[in-house]
Amino acid sequence: MTAPQAWLLLLAPLLLLVVRYSLVAKRARKRRRQQLDHDLPPSPPALPILGHLHLLGSLPHVSLSTLAVKHGYDLMLLRLGALPVIVVTSPRAAEAVLRTHDHVFASRPHSLVAEVVLYGPSNVGFSPYGEHWRQIRRLFTTHLLSAKKVRSFRLAREEEVGMVMVHIREAAATGTAVDMSELINWFMNDLVCRTVMGKSFRSEGRNKLLQKLIADTSPLLAGFNVEEFFPFLARLGVLSKVVRAKFERVRQRWDDLLDRLIQEHESKSASDPKDGDDFVHVLLSVREEYELTKDHMKAVLLDVFFAGIDTSASVLDCAMAELLRRPSVMAKLQTELRSSVPEGQGFVSEADLTDAAYLRAVIKESLRLHPAAPLLVPHFSMASCDVDGYLIPAGVRVLINVWAMGRDARFWEDPLEFMPERFIDGGSATGVDFKGNDFQFLPFGSGRRMCGGLNLALATMELLLANLVYCFDWEMPEGKGRHDIDMSEAFGVVVHRKEKLLLVPKLHV
Numbered sequence: 001m002t003a004p005q006a007w008l009l010l011l012a013p014l015l016l017l018v019v020r021y022s023l024v025a026k027r028a029r030k031r032r033r034q035q036l037d038h039d040l041p042p043s044p045p046a047l048p049i050l051g052h053l054h055l056l057g058s059l060p061h062v063s064l065s066t067l068a069v070k071h072g073y074d075l076m077l078l079r080l081g082a083l084p085v086i087v088v089t090s091p092r093a094a095e096a097v098l099r100t101h102d103h104v105f106a107s108r109p110h111s112l113v114a115e116v117v118l119y120g121p122s123n124v125g126f127s128p129y130g131e132h133w134r135q136i137r138r139l140f141t142t143h144l145l146s147a148k149k150v151r152s153f154r155l156a157r158e159e160e161v162g163m164v165m166v167h168i169r170e171a172a173a174t175g176t177a178v179d180m181s182e183l184i185n186w187f188m189n190d191l192v193c194r195t196v197m198g199k200s201f202r203s204e205g206r207n208k209l210l211q212k213l214i215a216d217t218s219p220l221l222a223g224f225n226v227e228e229f230f231p232f233l234a235r236l237g238v239l240s241k242v243v244r245a246k247f248e249r250v251r252q253r254w255d256d257l258l259d260r261l262i263q264e265h266e267s268k269s270a271s272d273p274k275d276g277d278d279f280v281h282v283l284l285s286v287r288e289e290y291e292l293t294k295d296h297m298k299a300v301l302l303d304v305f306f307a308g309i310d311t312s313a314s315v316l317d318c319a320m321a322e323l324l325r326r327p328s329v330m331a332k333l334q335t336e337l338r339s340s341v342p343e344g345q346g347f348v349s350e351a352d353l354t355d356a357a358y359l360r361a362v363i364k365e366s367l368r369l370h371p372a373a374p375l376l377v378p379h380f381s382m383a384s385c386d387v388d389g390y391l392i393p394a395g396v397r398v399l400i401n402v403w404a405m406g407r408d409a410r411f412w413e414d415p416l417e418f419m420p421e422r423f424i425d426g427g428s429a430t431g432v433d434f435k436g437n438d439f440q441f442l443p444f445g446s447g448r449r450m451c452g453g454l455n456l457a458l459a460t461m462e463l464l465l466a467n468l469v470y471c472f473d474w475e476m477p478e479g480k481g482r483h484d485i486d487m488s489e490a491f492g493v494v495v496h497r498k499e500k501l502l503l504v505p506k507l508h509v
């Protein structure tokens, strides 16, 4: 071979590389030109590797709100480790995501913990958008959450509220303080268990197990775990095994509980096919129609436990705390209820609540200041899309900071004041509702992934709160004043007050 031929042979691969590089660079220049026409949302300054991770405190909704205000960004792009995240903090951008482009943002991001603990995930709340989610959501709305079903649980609600009142009456008789946070949680736990499996877990002590399991799983599902920010770490051999093993241990505990529950129902159905109309029986009876595997059933039950217990309990706990902090609001609510219940009845029934406008305003105001899911459940973009003049790329998670929007002085008068009057009698927010059409107020979300349990939650919260306030007057324990009530929060898939609420009941009726 001659020298020029040898050179040619050596240079040929190099030439190919140069051609390939210039083609790639040309494509990147074209993409950048397109992006200049169409900017990504602004980002605050970031650190290498960590991105904006160091700016997230123990309460991400609060840190993200502070960050948005500091930089004036209603829509911002953050990098949490290796994970791009869009944060929405204005009603206009929220409307674009949840209404205008709902079909693009109606999915959920993948997370390892949801994959392991939620069986796929195959539950409603964390499933990606698609046929499986559609089917399971239909099952939920038809067999658990329809208006007819919610009405059919009325007797159970009234009986469970009655049991709480008996417990508080005993405390009132001895002048003992009641741990309201715990009591409200037990009530929600028992009521949901009764709806789901026809009886509470109380007698067998399984209710404590359920509560502990929810408390242990909730922070994991909140979506702020290291392996989500650095997914490549979770793929590394040993580390992947450690992370997965941690989640599998949690799932094993759920398996033990749920397998036993389903098995008990299966053997009951076999001995008496007509026995039982609780939700586990319903799941077993529609198993074929919805093509449910056992894992699907367990995932759906997890949905009910996570969505149904802590959310309403957290809102009620905050409502009671706010009422104690504001005696004039408490007095006004008591006057409304005590004048609408027939004399001698001794308790509030659902029929007495038809005109309870102030009660509804109190619950709305609690949901505004203390939404149980302050960042909703993360949404996920299935395609790139224009929001508020910015390009949102495909495949990013989107957090909607409803906590921040509910406290924004641009949309609310005296936003930090607990003032139920704003919602009624020509108040500044008259007509503003949480049904997903007023985008400054989204405690239940909006659009296709909006909470399906709104009516069930309201019926339960209204009845318990009305009875607590109607039957008793409430005082702080000796040595404590109303200003001692601490509203600090703890973060999880549901946010709740950190401190327990200890109150002394005085019997009114």
Ligand code: HEM
Pocket: 124, 125, 126, 137, 140, 145, 303, 304, 307, 308, 309, 311, 312, 315, 371, 372, 373, 376, 377, 378, 379, 443, 444, 445, 446, 448, 449, 450, 451, 452, 453, 454, 456, 457
């Ligand atoms: C005060 C009580 C409640 C609050 C504040 C609440 C709030 C929420 C929120 C914020 C979401 C996410 C919406 C989104 O990502 O856009 C959600 C989803 C959901 N909620 Fe609720 N919820 C409550 C009670 C309930 C109850 C009692 C149930 C039924 C047992 C329920 C069932 C669901 C389900 C199934 C989803 C998932 C919807 C989906 O992804 O398609 N919720 N809820």
